[in-house]
Amino acid sequence: xxxxxxxxxxxxxxxxxxxxxxxxxxxxxxxxxxxxxxxxxxxxxxxxxxxxxxxxxxxxxxxxxxxxxxxxxxxxxxxxxxxxxxxxxxxxxxxxxxxxxxxxxxxxxxxxxxxxxxxxxxxxxxxxxxxxxxxxxxxxxxxxxxxxxxxxxxxxxxxxxxxxxxxxxxxxxxxxxxxxxx
Amino acid sequence: xxxxxxxxxxxxxxxxxxxxxxxxxxxxxxxxxxxxxxxxxxxxxxxxxxxxxxxxxxxxxxxxxxxxxxxxxxxxxxxxxxxxxxxxxxxxxxxxxxxxxxxxxxxxxxxxxxxxxxxxxxxxxxxxxxxxxxxxxxxxxxxxxxxxx
Numbered sequence: 001x002x003x004x005x006x007x008x009x010x011x012x013x014x015x016x017x018x019x020x021x022x023x024x025x026x027x028x029x030x031x032x033x034x035x036x037x038x039x040x041x042x043x044x045x046x047x048x049x050x051x052x053x054x055x056x057x058x059x060x061x062x063x064x065x066x067x068x069x070x071x072x073x074x075x076x077x078x079x080x081x082x083x084x085x086x087x088x089x090x091x092x093x094x095x096x097x098x099x100x101x102x103x104x105x106x107x108x109x110x111x112x113x114x115x116x117x118x119x120x121x122x123x124x125x126x127x128x129x130x131x132x133x134x135x136x137x138x139x140x141x142x143x144x145x146x147x148x149x150x151x152x153x154x155x156x157x158x159x160x161x162x163x164x165x166x167x168x169x170x171x172x173x174x175x176x177x178x179x180x181x182x
Numbered sequence: 183x184x185x186x187x188x189x190x191x192x193x194x195x196x197x198x199x200x201x202x203x204x205x206x207x208x209x210x211x212x213x214x215x216x217x218x219x220x221x222x223x224x225x226x227x228x229x230x231x232x233x234x235x236x237x238x239x240x241x242x243x244x245x246x247x248x249x250x251x252x253x254x255x256x257x258x259x260x261x262x263x264x265x266x267x268x269x270x271x272x273x274x275x276x277x278x279x280x281x282x283x284x285x286x287x288x289x290x291x292x293x294x295x296x297x298x299x300x301x302x303x304x305x306x307x308x309x310x311x312x313x314x315x316x317x318x319x320x321x322x323x324x325x326x327x328x329x330x331x
Contacts, residue, residue: 134218
């Protein structure tokens with residue numbers, strides 16, 4: 001094989017490997033690890049934004065539109081058993097604290113929207129719920145399973161602890177009071 | 183005649199594909215649809231949402247939906263990542279084209295190497311070999327003469 005051709009093929013091979021390596025580095029650097037890690041370290045990261053289709057009415061709901069209010073952000077799915085148990089608690093908190101500027105927002109993810117609406121009717125949920133079928137918001141927060149609950153302060157930053165699994169009434173009340181005081 | 187053979191072959195390939203699209207089975211769709219929570223195909227998952235999607239597919243098959251219609255409904259709910267195979271348009275087309283380009287490039291490189299290799303060999307030397315040592319040549323002649331006599 002002539003040396004020119006050999007060098008050309010070697011150059012192409014090196015370029016392909018370098019390209020794949022660059023792609024890998026880019027993926028690792030831009031990988032969404034979520035804000036849960038920062039929250040666990042006691043920091044107050046900004047709550048990742050979303051703009052999702054509402055399940056309780058037509059249109060969309062963006063988290064940014066709730067700036068100035070405390071938001072209880074609950075990730076759930078209709079097929080998740082603990083989500084059924086905690087739903088009445090979330091509805092009760094919404095009824096108890098909405099006059100204080102607290103909004104409970106449910107994010108139904110990796111679920112059929114029809115199943116989610118049935119779930120909402122079955123549990124008589126009146127707080128806003130949105131649908132994230134592909135679950136695109138989950139990695140931004142670092143959600144690892146359902147249910148999972150976050151508290152957002154009036155300034156749009158997360159506050160307190162994230163609650164993994166079914167939330168108790170005490171955890172819900174403590175989280176809301178802490179967010180109101182932040 | 184040749185045209186007829188081509189048409190028959192084309193129909194032979196197209197008819198099963200069309201039948202599969204019009205009358206899909208749960209089994210084949212289980213291998214083509216992903217479980218959103220476990221990131222495996224449905225046939226490898228027993229997660230609650232995988233069971234729910236299986237029930238949805240069964241209901242849609244019973245309702246007479248084609249495979250394409252069922253997949254479109256699942257994509258509307260869960261996004262394009264619910265399909266095990268990337269779509270054949272937009273950026274995802276690269277996933278289909280790049281392997282083919284790789285195969286063509288590899289075949290071209292192999293062909294080029296083979297061509298260079300065959301050209302580099304001296305055809306005369308390969309057939310006739312190196313000239314025989316005169317002494318050895320004389321001895322071979324003597325031996326052959328012995329057989330003739």
